Amino acid sequence: MLGPLAFVAASCHTTTTGQDVTTPNILIIYADDLGYGDVSAYGQGQIQTPNIDKLAASGVRFTNGYATSATCTPSRLALLTGTYPWRNENAKILPGDAPLLIDTASVTLPDLLKKEGYATGVVGKWHLGLGSGNVDWNRAIAKTPNDLGFDYSYIMAATNDRVPTVFVENRNVVGLTAGDPLLVSYEKNFPGEPTAVTNPELMTRMKWHHGHNQSVHNGIPRIGYMKGGKSALWKDELMAETFLAKATAFIDSHLAKKNGQPFFLYYALNQPHVPRVPGARFVGKSGLGPRGDAVLEADWCVGEIMKKLKEAGLTNNTLVIFSSDNGPVLNDGYYDDAVEKNGTHTPWGQFRGGKYSLLEAGTRVPFSVSWPGRIKAAVSDALICQLDLFSSIASLVGSTASTTDSQNLLGTLLGTSETGRANLVLEASGRLAFRSGNWLLIPPYPGKPVNEQVQLETGLSPSPQLYNLRSDPGQQKNLAQSLPDKLTEMQKQMKQVVGDGYQANTGELQLH
Structure with a gap:
C-alpha cells in the first residue's frame, strides 16, 4: 500500500487548466446543525440527500467523524485553526457584534494555503466575530476573514437568527446606504424600535418559542436589536441562492485568471439552522416541515457546487470535504413545525443527544472526503476530527505548519490508511x-x-x-x-x- 505522500506523488501530472494535481483545489462544504441521520448515505433517517450521498460514495465516508464541539462557533474555530476550542475561554456561541475571535497573528488554514500559492475564499456563515469590538457597520470593518488568510469573503455577520441580518463582503456591509445607517446592539433596544414582544403582529412568517424575541426582520424575530440599514437587509428565502452564486462566482473568477493556481473555498451553508426559511422550490417538498425542506435545500446546494466543478473541468482535481459543525436540533427557538412534522425521521441517527449535548449526536456528524481519480470509494471507521484537517491539508500541500492538537491524518483522509486518532x-x-x-x-x-x-x-x-x-x-x-x-x-x-x-x-x- 502506498503511503499518503507517495500516493499523491504517484499521481503527478497537470490538468487541462495547467494546474499540478499534487496541489488540488480544496473545497470544504460545511453544513449548519446537520445531523448524522439527516444524510441518507448513513441509512438512519427518512430524508433523501442524493447529492451529498453521491459525494460520499465517490470517496471516503467516515462513520467516526467528529466536530470538536456540539455548538457552532467552537467547531468553526477548530476547523480553521487546528486547535481545541476549549483552550480559548471566548470560544462559545458569539453574539452578532462580537469581536474577531481568532488572533490575526495566528496561522490559520487559509493562511497556510495562501502561503503555498492558493487563492482563498470563504462564502456563507462565519460566526467567528468581526472587528475589535463596537463595530461601526457603516464603515470598512478593520478585522474580517480577510485578515485571517482569505483573499475574498462574502459572509453573514453571525447567524440567521442574530442581528445584523446583513451580508458582509470583504470589509463592508453589502448594499448599505449613507442616508440610512445600520445600528446594532445586544445590550438594549433603540428608542421607539419595535420588537417581537411589543409588536407581535410583525411576526408574519414565524413566531418565537424561546430566546428570539427582539428585533423583527422579514417577518421573523431575532436575537439582538437592530435599527436602520433597510437597503442592506437580506431576504432569508434567497440566502441559499445568494451564497451559492457567490461561491460559484469565486470559482469563475479564479478560472478567469488562467494561471494554473489552485484555490481553497470554505463554503459554509446556512442550512438547516434556524430560522428555517428555504427557497420557494423546496417549500413543502420534504413533508417534514421547514427543517426537512432546509435539508433538501442544503443537498441541492451541494449538487449545484459539484455541478460547477464538473462544468469547469475541475472535478478530478478538487479535494472536497463535507461535514457539519455540530449535531441536530428540532425546536431551536421558533415555532416552525420541526417537532410536529418530524414523523419517524431521526436526525440524530442511532445516537443519543444532539446539538448542545455531550452525548454522541452532539459531535458525531456526517463526514466525507472526495477526490475522484485519487481516492477510492470506501467506508472508514477510523476516528477522525475536523480539527485534523489543518495538519493533514498542510502535509498534502507541503506546508510545515502544524499545531499541538491537530494530527496529520492525510493517509486516512485519502483512504490509504485505516489508522485514526487514538483519542x-x-x-x-x-x-x-x-x-x-x-x-x-x-x-x-x-x-x-x-x-x-x-x-x-x-x-x-x-x-x-x-x-x-x-x-x-x-x-x-x-x-x-x-x-x-x-x-x-x-x-x-x-x-x-x-x-x-x-x-x-x-x-x-x-x-x-
Whole structure:
C-alpha cells in the first residue's frame, strides 16, 4: 500500500487548466446543525440527500467523524485553526457584534494555503466575530476573514437568527446606504424600535418559542436589536441562492485568471439552522416541515457546487470535504413545525443527544472526503476530527505548519490508511468528554439531564458515564460502576490530554 505522500506523488501530472494535481483545489462544504441521520448515505433517517450521498460514495465516508464541539462557533474555530476550542475561554456561541475571535497573528488554514500559492475564499456563515469590538457597520470593518488568510469573503455577520441580518463582503456591509445607517446592539433596544414582544403582529412568517424575541426582520424575530440599514437587509428565502452564486462566482473568477493556481473555498451553508426559511422550490417538498425542506435545500446546494466543478473541468482535481459543525436540533427557538412534522425521521441517527449535548449526536456528524481519480470509494471507521484537517491539508500541500492538537491524518483522509486518532476531547457548552479508542468518558457535571427548551438530552449527570461505543453506539449501558479500573484509566488519560486544569474525580475544568 502506498503511503499518503507517495500516493499523491504517484499521481503527478497537470490538468487541462495547467494546474499540478499534487496541489488540488480544496473545497470544504460545511453544513449548519446537520445531523448524522439527516444524510441518507448513513441509512438512519427518512430524508433523501442524493447529492451529498453521491459525494460520499465517490470517496471516503467516515462513520467516526467528529466536530470538536456540539455548538457552532467552537467547531468553526477548530476547523480553521487546528486547535481545541476549549483552550480559548471566548470560544462559545458569539453574539452578532462580537469581536474577531481568532488572533490575526495566528496561522490559520487559509493562511497556510495562501502561503503555498492558493487563492482563498470563504462564502456563507462565519460566526467567528468581526472587528475589535463596537463595530461601526457603516464603515470598512478593520478585522474580517480577510485578515485571517482569505483573499475574498462574502459572509453573514453571525447567524440567521442574530442581528445584523446583513451580508458582509470583504470589509463592508453589502448594499448599505449613507442616508440610512445600520445600528446594532445586544445590550438594549433603540428608542421607539419595535420588537417581537411589543409588536407581535410583525411576526408574519414565524413566531418565537424561546430566546428570539427582539428585533423583527422579514417577518421573523431575532436575537439582538437592530435599527436602520433597510437597503442592506437580506431576504432569508434567497440566502441559499445568494451564497451559492457567490461561491460559484469565486470559482469563475479564479478560472478567469488562467494561471494554473489552485484555490481553497470554505463554503459554509446556512442550512438547516434556524430560522428555517428555504427557497420557494423546496417549500413543502420534504413533508417534514421547514427543517426537512432546509435539508433538501442544503443537498441541492451541494449538487449545484459539484455541478460547477464538473462544468469547469475541475472535478478530478478538487479535494472536497463535507461535514457539519455540530449535531441536530428540532425546536431551536421558533415555532416552525420541526417537532410536529418530524414523523419517524431521526436526525440524530442511532445516537443519543444532539446539538448542545455531550452525548454522541452532539459531535458525531456526517463526514466525507472526495477526490475522484485519487481516492477510492470506501467506508472508514477510523476516528477522525475536523480539527485534523489543518495538519493533514498542510502535509498534502507541503506546508510545515502544524499545531499541538491537530494530527496529520492525510493517509486516512485519502483512504490509504485505516489508522485514526487514538483519542479525542469533545466539548459542549464548556464541558468536556473524552474518547479513547472505542471508549467514551463523560465526567460528572451538575445540570439537568434534558435541555427542556430544545428537548434533547444534555449528557449531564452527577455520576461519571463510561460507554463502549463499538458494542453500544446508542449509549444505553453506563459501564462506569461495573468497570472501575477502566473508568480510572480513562480519567487518567483525559487528565493527561487536557492538562492540570482538569480534575479527574469531579470532572471540573479550570483552565483559566
